[in-house]
Amino acid sequence: MAIMEVSQMKMHVFAVVFMMLIAVIPAAIAHENETELEIEVENETELEVEDQGHETEIENEIEIEDETLELGNRTIIEVESMSHKHGAQVRLLQLQKAIERNILLGNATIEAIRQANSTANLTELESIIAEMEALKIQVSQVNPDGNSSEAAKRFVELKHDAIELTKQFRTKARMILKENADRIRLKIKVRVGDEIRELDEQIRKEKREFNAERLNGILSKMKARNKELEEKILSGNATIGEIRSTLMRHMNELRKEMRTEALEELREERSKMKILRQSIIQEANDNFTIRKIERMEQRIEGVKDGRVREKIEERLEKLENNTRTKIEKRIEKSEDGTRVRIKEKTETRQKEVKG
Amino acid sequence: MNAPAIIAALLSVLVIAAGCAQQNPESANIVSPEEAAATDSQEALNSIDQTFINESDEVRIGEMI
Known part of the structure; x- marks a missing residue:
C-alpha cells in the first residue's frame, strides 16, 4: 500500500515537472527570438522607438x-526662440540630434528587417538613411x-525634409515588414552614440544660456536684475x-505705471x-x-555609393514630376517663372544623369 | 394679498430689473482694478511661459517605424 502511494506521488511529481517544462520551453524559444532582434542592447542609455500616435501631429x-x-x-514656438x-x-542642434537619433534607429530597423527576411530589398531604405546623413x-x-530670419527659414525647411524622409522610411519599412512591424518596433533599441551625447551636452548648455539671456531681457523691462536666479539657470x-x-x-512688486510699461514692452516683443x-x-x-529640389541636389552630391545615389535621384525625379504636374495644373493660364525654372532644372538634370 | 396679486408684483419687479440691465448693459463689463491686474498678470505669465525653453524640450520629426 505504502509502495503504491510512493509510486503515485512520484507520478504526480513527474507530471508537475513535465507540465512546467512544457510551459517553459515556448517562453525560452520566444526569448531566443526576441534577443535576435535586439540590436546592441547595453545597460547604458538606449534609444528606442517611442509610442506611436503623435505621427500625424508631427507630420502636420x-x-x-x-x-x-x-x-x-x-x-511656431521653436521658430520664435530663434x-x-x-x-x-538650440533649435538647430535639436534638429541635428533628432536626425541622428532617427539614423541610428533607421539602421537598427534595416538590420532587424535583414535578420527577419534575408531576401528583402533594402536599397530604398538605405538611400533614405544616406539622404538623412547628408541632411544632418x-x-x-x-x-x-x-x-535670425534666414536661420529660422532654413530650420523650417530642413525640419520639413527630416519629417518627410522619416515618413518615407516608416512607410517603406512597414510595407516590407507587414504584420511584423509592431513586434519589431517594440524590440528596437540602440545604444546612444557619442555624437548624440555631445549634442545633448551642447543643447543643455545653449538652453541655459538662452534662458538666462531671456530672464535678463524680461527683467530689464522691469528695470530689475536677479543675479542669483541667473546663476541658478546657468548651472x-x-x-x-x-x-x-x-x-x-x-x-507684482512694480508700481502700477511701471507694470503697465513693462507689460506694454512685453506685448511689443510678442x-x-x-x-x-x-x-x-x-x-x-x-x-x-524649387528650393526643396535644390536642397535634394545638394544632398545627392554628398552621397558616394552609386546604388544609393541612384535611389535618391529617383525620388528627386518623382518630386520634380509631381511638382511640374501640380504647377502646370495650377497655373495653366499664365506662364510664370516658376514653371520655366522647374522645367529647365529638370531637363538639365536629366541630361546630367544621361551623360 | 391674494396669489394673483403676488405673482403680478413679482413679475413687475422682474420686468423693472430687466429694463435696468438693458439700460446699462456695460454694468456687467465693469472690471475692478484687481481684476485688471490679474488679467495683466495672466497675460504676462502666458508671455513668460512661451519665452523659455524647458530642459525636456525636443524637436520632433517622427518615428522611423
Missing part, C-alpha cells in the same frame, strides 16, 4: 497645402549667429516654474515675434519647391 507641423507652407504650434542667437543654436550635414552648416538648477514665479513676484514668424513663413513659401 510643417504642412505644404497646395504648395503653401503652414506651421504647426510646436514649430530670434535670439542661443535659441537658434546641411543642418550643421546653418549659421545661427547671422540673420541648471532652476526650473521654468521657479523662473516664472520669480518673474511674477518682480512684476508682436515682433509674430512679425518674424510671418516673414519666415512668407520667405519659406517663396519658391518652396
Whole structure:
C-alpha cells in the first residue's frame, strides 16, 4: 500500500515537472527570438522607438497645402526662440540630434528587417538613411549667429525634409515588414552614440544660456536684475516654474505705471515675434519647391555609393514630376517663372544623369 | 394679498430689473482694478511661459517605424 502511494506521488511529481517544462520551453524559444532582434542592447542609455500616435501631429507641423507652407504650434514656438542667437543654436542642434537619433534607429530597423527576411530589398531604405546623413550635414552648416530670419527659414525647411524622409522610411519599412512591424518596433533599441551625447551636452548648455539671456531681457523691462536666479539657470538648477514665479513676484512688486510699461514692452516683443514668424513663413513659401529640389541636389552630391545615389535621384525625379504636374495644373493660364525654372532644372538634370 | 396679486408684483419687479440691465448693459463689463491686474498678470505669465525653453524640450520629426 505504502509502495503504491510512493509510486503515485512520484507520478504526480513527474507530471508537475513535465507540465512546467512544457510551459517553459515556448517562453525560452520566444526569448531566443526576441534577443535576435535586439540590436546592441547595453545597460547604458538606449534609444528606442517611442509610442506611436503623435505621427500625424508631427507630420502636420510643417504642412505644404497646395504648395503653401503652414506651421504647426510646436514649430511656431521653436521658430520664435530663434530670434535670439542661443535659441537658434538650440533649435538647430535639436534638429541635428533628432536626425541622428532617427539614423541610428533607421539602421537598427534595416538590420532587424535583414535578420527577419534575408531576401528583402533594402536599397530604398538605405538611400533614405544616406539622404538623412547628408541632411544632418546641411543642418550643421546653418549659421545661427547671422540673420535670425534666414536661420529660422532654413530650420523650417530642413525640419520639413527630416519629417518627410522619416515618413518615407516608416512607410517603406512597414510595407516590407507587414504584420511584423509592431513586434519589431517594440524590440528596437540602440545604444546612444557619442555624437548624440555631445549634442545633448551642447543643447543643455545653449538652453541655459538662452534662458538666462531671456530672464535678463524680461527683467530689464522691469528695470530689475536677479543675479542669483541667473546663476541658478546657468548651472541648471532652476526650473521654468521657479523662473516664472520669480518673474511674477518682480512684476507684482512694480508700481502700477511701471507694470503697465513693462507689460506694454512685453506685448511689443510678442508682436515682433509674430512679425518674424510671418516673414519666415512668407520667405519659406517663396519658391518652396524649387528650393526643396535644390536642397535634394545638394544632398545627392554628398552621397558616394552609386546604388544609393541612384535611389535618391529617383525620388528627386518623382518630386520634380509631381511638382511640374501640380504647377502646370495650377497655373495653366499664365506662364510664370516658376514653371520655366522647374522645367529647365529638370531637363538639365536629366541630361546630367544621361551623360 | 391674494396669489394673483403676488405673482403680478413679482413679475413687475422682474420686468423693472430687466429694463435696468438693458439700460446699462456695460454694468456687467465693469472690471475692478484687481481684476485688471490679474488679467495683466495672466497675460504676462502666458508671455513668460512661451519665452523659455524647458530642459525636456525636443524637436520632433517622427518615428522611423
